[in-house]
Amino acid sequence: xxxxEQHPSTLSVQEGDSAVIKCTYSDSASNYxxxxxQELGKRPQLIIDIxxxxxxxxxxxxxxxxxKTAKHFSLHITETQPEDSAVYFCAASLGxxxxxxxxxxxxxxx
Amino acid sequence: xxxxxxxxSWVICKSGTSVKIECRSLDFQATTMFWYxxxxxxxxxxxxxxxxxxxxxxxxxxxxxxxxxxxxxLTLSTLTVTSAHxxxxxxxxxxxxxxxxxxxxxxxxxxxxxxx
Numbered sequence: 001x002x003x004x005e006q007h008p009s010t011l012s013v014q015e016g017d018s019a020v021i022k023c024t025y026s027d028s029a030s031n032y033x034x035x036x037x038q039e040l041g042k043r044p045q046l047i048i049d050i051x052x053x054x055x056x057x058x059x060x061x062x063x064x065x066x067x068k069t070a071k072h073f074s075l076h077i078t079e080t081q082p083e084d085s086a087v088y089f090c091a092a093s094l095g096x097x098x099x100x101x102x103x104x105x106x107x108x109x110x
Numbered sequence: 111x112x113x114x115x116x117x118x119s120w121v122i123c124k125s126g127t128s129v130k131i132e133c134r135s136l137d138f139q140a141t142t143m144f145w146y147x148x149x150x151x152x153x154x155x156x157x158x159x160x161x162x163x164x165x166x167x168x169x170x171x172x173x174x175x176x177x178x179x180x181x182x183x184l185t186l187s188t189l190t191v192t193s194a195h196x197x198x199x200x201x202x203x204x205x206x207x208x209x210x211x212x213x214x215x216x217x218x219x220x221x222x223x224x225x226x
Contacts, residue, residue, distance in 0.1 A: 032213040043116075043203065043217040044154070089153060093213050096142050102153045 002027040004092050006101025013080050014109050021104045023090035024072040030092040030099075033066060033073045038103075039086045047088075048075070080108045112138050114206045116218025123194055124226055131189045131221045133204030139184035140206035144215065145177070148201045157202075160187045194225045 003026040013019050025033075031052040036044035050057045050064045050073065057064050061080075066073040077084055085108045090101040113136040123129050133143055142161055146154040158179050160166040166179035176198075178190040187206075191198055201222050205215040 034214075036217075041220075041222075043219045045217070046214070049214070087151075096159065096207055096213070098144070098156070098215065100154045100156075103151075105151070 002030055002092055002094070002097070002099040004090060004099045004101045006090050006104060008104060009102065010105045010107075012107045012109060015080060015082060017080055019075075019077040019080050019084070019106055019108075021075045021088055021090070021106070022072060023074070023092075023101050024070075025092040025099070026071065027092070027094065028068070028071060030094045032093040033064070034091050034093070035062075035064060035075050036089045036091070037086045038089065044089060077106075080106075082108050082110050084108050112206070112208055112216040114140075114204065114216045114218045116204050116221055118221055119219060120222045120224075122224045122226065125195050126193055128190055128192045129194055129223060131191075131202055131204070131223075133187045133189070133206065133218050135185045135206040135208075135216070138206075138208050140187075140208065141184065142207040143181055143187040144205045144207070145179060145187075145189050146203045146205070148203060148220070150201075154203065157189075191223065194223070196225045199223055199225045 006023045034049035037047045038044040061078045063076040087103045115134045117132050145157045157172045158166045158168045160179050160181040162181045168174045181187040203220040204218040
């Protein structure tokens, strides 16, 4: 089955700096890679996703890159703000099977 | 956007009782629903995949007689924790996959279960 690894597990950045979270996956057949943001005690919210036929996708301050050859994908948050503080999960999916990373706790220091 | 409602948000029960958690897709039909368990500061652990009108598929290590899942309609799936014990205390989250839109999952707000 699919194995998704996520790094780092914790990340602290100064407000305004960029944050990068990386994930690797093992199954080359996976074709959909969403990123979720989960604030404490709340539901995971889809913030951005990318499909395997695209190498990069951007939505305002958030971007995701995918390297299919190396089987890794990354979340990039620029100009971080305190409200970006949360736990972020990556996932790799094929069909209706989802495999989540272990999460990254991001803290943005004002 | 698609909305998934999960109830209750928090439940406290005595050891030995059963607890039912509901997951509803409010504005779309969900052909597939998923149930996750999440421990503090940990990732989402898939418990089972629920397809409307058929038996749920449980992940390895998840007791199907302990965690009963019913997906009776395209908008409702329920998880019943039977004979709950303190070790079942956790955060349970459902998600729904929209029919026709493969891959995209919409999450419920989660249910915090505390078993005394």
